[in-house]
């Protein structure tokens with residue numbers, strides 16, 4: 001029996017004890033406490049030792065908290081803004097005006113969808129050119145109104161398609177990066193699930209970059225790296241290790257400011273707790289940033305990205 | 316009999332007699348046998364069919380600058396192999412091999428020079444060096460070149476030939492996209508012009524950052540310009556690619572670039588541009 005199976009058996013036993021205690025009014029408190037301690041220990045061990053590849057799988061789960069339901073749970077009020085004003089709209093990258101614990105801000109997020117129709121429409125969260133041109137437009141709205149920017153990232157990457165190229169998806173991503181660097185108010189990015197290459201970095205040039213514990217952030221998908229460098233897509237688990245794409249590894253590299261712990265079993269196991277954890281972290285960072293004078297904020301942001309990779313960890 | 320075949324150059328060197336350095340090459344596009352010196356004189360464009368072959372960074376610099384005016388910047392001091400990356404070949408070994416093959420320290424050569432008398436700061440990617448990919452050292456060199464241009468108030472010219480971010484440096488390579496845009500901001504703050512020259516290929520993270528943010532964007536005839544490579548698009552979407560997709564002409568027709576320029580006229584066009592963009596030398 002492996003540890004995951006053992007955990008399952010222990011959990012079933014605990015559930016049984018609880019049922020007995022309730023039905024028959026038996027005092028099983030001591031037995032239950034022992035069992036629960038064992039379960040917690042085993043879970044901790046299991047999830048602390050998750051391989052990068054296992055985390056990639058968790059980050060990609062379709063039931064991972066993100067997208068519009070996440071935004072609706074996170075904010076008291078959200079008013080969606082749509083369209084890039086030139087070509088069209090994009091259901092894979094959405095955004096609008098929001099109120100979060102009383103703060104006004106502009107929110108941008110990937111939406112992967114939960115139904116097959118939604119998932120097809122959003123191409124599983126791969127935004128196209130109009131998505132990134134819209135994002136740039138919303139960043140400009142936020143800049144004019146001096147509103148903070150919050151981005152929630154969960155994308156396999158920008159959509160590679162003929163229309164995307166014709167509408168200059170590369171230019172749109174570049175424009176987003178530049179707009180975020182110049183943004184005249186605090187910016188916070190949270191990687192909730194997959195942070196897939198250019199499609200993620202377009203929304204991640206922020207003052208603070210936070211990651212959920214099992215989220216990933218990578219220059220290329222492990223499958224892509226495996227087929228390009230190993231010429232064998234099957235070695236993706238190995239590529240996932242080599243790429244250092246997990247939250248803890250990126251924190252150690254100084255790329256990420258905080259790793260937000262997930263509920264046991266992963267974010268999908270407890271939607272509300274995940275939202276709460278993200279909300280707490282975002283508000284804390286926004287609070288810190290909003291106390292800085294604007295020139296200091298911009299100087300710190302600029303310095304951070306000007307030196308990225310040039311110095312050791314934590315630089 | 317072909318004695319050396321390099322797919323990236325799209326021509327084959329042909330030994331005609333003896334074991335000396337081959338004098339002839341065969342164009343893979345049209346099959347023409349070309350005298351190598353003639354190909355060099357023609358700036359590596361097939362004299363028969365007009366196919367474009369790679370120009371090394373040094374050849375590009377020689378073609379675009381006034382003789383004896385290029386002064387190369389020292390390479391930035393960057394710790395190598397930040398992730399300790401190894402696939403089938405350790406990254407350090409790939410770097411060593413690329414250095415031996417190209418004679419370059421990294422994929423970018425940058426410095427100051429003159430073109431038709433106008434002083435400028437020039438940064439050129441070399442595709443032969445790990446696909447002209449941008450890792451920390453390339454990002455740093457691009458940042459420093461822009462900082463120099465902003466300080467010296469000389470137009471910044473960036474010649475792109477790149478497959479994108481360097482996979483072996485992971486997210487640190489990805490984040491160079493932000494670093495080079497931070498450099499671009501310095502030019503904007505000083506009102507210094509930035510000219511991008513997109514060549515074969517201008518793709519991925521280099522295009523989706525600095526490559527797309529120029530004041531004036533020229534596409535070399537023969538360029539490939541796109542965020543995703545044609546194979547990735549076909550595989551991901553199953554879409555049939557239209558003829559001429561991602562060519563310089565396609566980019567011009569879709570409003571992505573200002574001009575398409577044949578390689579032989581690039582120097583002249585840049586000079587014409589500097590006449591209206593730069594302060595008088």
Ligand SMILES: [Zn+2]
Nearest residue numbers: 342345361364
């Ligand atoms: Zn030919």
